[in-house]
Amino acid sequence: MKWSFALLVLALVVILPLSAFSQSALPRMVSVEPTEGKAGDVLTITGENLEKSNVAEVYFTDGKDDIKLQVLEQTATTLKAKVPAGCKKGRWALMILTAGKDPKLIEQPVKFTVQ
Numbered sequence: 380m381k382w383s384f385a386l387l388v389l390a391l392v393v394i395l396p397l398s399a400f401s402q403s404a405l406p407r408m409v410s411v412e413p414t415e416g417k418a419g420d421v422l423t424i425t426g427e428n429l430e431k432s433n434v435a436e437v438y439f440t441d442g443k444d445d446i447k448l449q450v451l452e453q454t455a456t457t458l459k460a461k462v463p464a465g466c467k468k469g470r471w472a473l474m475i476l477t478a479g480k481d482p483k484l485i486e487q488p489v490k491f492t493v494q
Contacts, residue, residue, distance in 0.1 A: 404428045404433070405477070405485070406433045406477065407426045408458075408473055408488075409426045410425050410426075411423070415494055417462065418463060418464045418465065419462060419464065420461070420462045421451065422448075422460050422461070424489065425457055426456065426489075428455060429456060430454060433477060434475050435478040435482060436448075437458065437460050437474070438476070438484075440472050440473075441471055441472070444467075447463070448460040448461060449463065462493060468494060471490065471492070472488075473490070473491065474486045
C-alpha cells in the first residue's frame with residue numbers, strides 16, 4: 380500500500396507537470412510538387428504536422444531574403460501555397476513559422492526553383 384501511494388505522489392508531482400509543458404509535434408515538410416515553376420503557381424507540400432495549430436506561416440528563403448507564401452489549404456499532411464507575384468528567380472528553401480506561444484522559424488530540407 381505504501382508503494383502505491385508513493386507512485387501516485389510521484390506521478391502527481393513529477394509526471395503531470397512535465398506533460399503540461401509538452402509541445403505539439405514539430406511540423407516537417409518532405410516534398411513539394413512541382414519542384415519548379417513561376418509566380419502564381421500553386422505548390423502542394425507534403426509532410427507531417429502541417430495543420431494550422433502547428434504551422435502559422437510558410438516562406439521561401441535563400442538565407443538572405445524571406446518571402447511569405449499565401450497558404451490556400453492546410454491539413455495535417457498537405458499544405459497548398461501560391462508562389463507570390465514578383466518573386467525573384469532562383470532556388471529557394473521552404474521555411475515554416477511555427478504556431479503557438481513560442482513561434483520559431485524552421486528551414487525545411489525542401490527546395491523549389493522559381494523560373
